[in-house]
Amino acid sequence: MSRDALPPGPRSVLPQLVHMRDPFPYMRELAAKYKPPVTVPMLGAPPIVLTWTPEGIRTIFGADPMSFATATNEALSVILGSGSIFLQSGAEHRRTRKLLSPPFHGDRMRAYAALMARAAERWTEKIPRDKVAPVLPIAQGITLDVIVEAIFGEQDPSRVEALHERILAVVAAFNPMIATFKLLQREFGGIGPWARFQARAKSLHEVMLGLIAEKRQKPGDDVLSLLVAARDEDGSALSDREIIEQLLTFVVAGHETTATSVAWALYELHRAPETLAKLREELAQAAREQTPPEALPKLTYLRAVVDETLRMHPPVPIITRKITAPIELEGYSLPAGTFVAAGAYNAHCREETFEAPHAFRPERFVHKTYTPFEYLPYGGGHRRCLGAGFATFELCVVLATVLARASFELAEPKPVEHAFRIGTFGPSTGVRLRRA
Ligand code: HEM
DSSP: OOGGGSOOOOOOSHHHHHTSSOOHHHHHHHHHHOOSSEEEEETTEEEEEEEOSHHHHHHHHHSOGGGEEEOOOGGGHHHHOTTOGGGOOHHHHHHHHHHHSGGGSGGGHHHHHHHHHHHHHHHHHTSOBTSEEESHHHHHHHHHHHIIIIISOOOOHHHHHHHHHHHHHHHHHOOHHHHHOGGGOSOTTTOSHHHHHHHHHHHHHHHHHHHHHHHHHSOOSSHHHHHHHOBOTTSOBOOHHHHHHHHHHHHHHHSHHHHHHHHHHHHHHHHOHHHHHHHHHHHHHHHHTTOOGGGGGGOHHHHHHHHHHHHHSOSSOEEEEEESSOEEETTEEEOTTOEEEEEHHHHHTOTTTSSSTTSOOTHHHHHOOOOTTTOOTTOOGGGSOTTHHHHHHHHHHHHHHHHHHOOEEEOOSSOOOEEEETTEEEETTOOEEEEO
16 A cells, blocks of 8 residues: 555654564654654564544543454463454454443442452562562562463462463463564474473363363352353354463453552552552541442552553553454545554553643543543453553552552662563563562
């Protein structure tokens, strides 16, 4: 497709290369230089037409789902399997979404609150006192335990730990090179990165198959039990393989995103003593009233802190789709095959929507609501994050629990930057804190 048919934008991929690890400054640069939509060239891939105005985002999120395909890199199928909802489009995607949605309905969150709080308590106890340490590994421990317990439905402590270890072993053995280059996807006599990855994936799949069999026999209150019981309109169920693919998708989608958000929230709170004091006051009041974990997400200021963290640090800063039918985007006729993206980060930095956008001010979410085209940390339209309610709920419960059990000082002499981490963007240093 001719580049000239697309909106203007930078011609060189050089700035993108320079900012590969942390593209947030580049996105701000684009917003300062260009009126959206802007065509951004990509290295070794087609350009992306990026917009961040509410009108442009409405066009992308509001269009007919059948005219959009997933833009997820197929390489991900190596780790997730080709049936992952991330890789599906059209009618197939709609079917999977219908089957996967019920376990994430708001009223189900109550069942998960207590185990989220327990995981946060357990991991907070592991933070050493009077020592500077990054908080991200603790946050990752919490969010992975929550996935294992709430989603996989494994609650026996030693089996939770074993499953946790196996998941981390697969993630550690995953090397983007083996996903990208098919030539490397060979066993080479049982040695090498592909063989190691396959062996670890197989061992994780075996445990998952065991769990699926258990849930078929004795369903619990977890997401897996609901997936096992889920039926299509024609009465068909998800196969074991499909269930494994979606469970792995939840790990990839829900672990790192939520963990980096916990770390960012603690970072911003400890840079803003008045905000932290205000939050601690609200939490102390809730403790006096013996508020149960499932009611914590109703605390107004806590919820605003979570919303503001995701505004300033969206783990997925741009949300990309491939169009399969021509669309009109802010005066441009884009042909089928074009990649378009909603720039969440730039939308969250628009002065027209958010006054003083680079300041951490949870109050803005107390006094005002924003449309899904102005505030979009969870994407939007027919592909909006399935775990959005779960993640916001978890972030509230985890932050409240960690802050109730520990006090910290920030040990970051310089502003922390964003850095690319397993599919999402998180704090480059892991946010170093000293527990008092
Ligand atoms: C702070 C935490 C999280 C953030 C910021 C986040 C963000 C996102 C974003 C931006 C998308 C793409 C949406 C789009 O294309 O419009 C997405 C998709 C998805 N997320 Fe999340 N997510 C989070 C946590 C979770 C959790 C905890 C789960 C599940 C346990 C989850 C499951 C999914 C799934 C299954 C999809 C694919 C939806 C589809 O393609 O239809 N996410 N998420």
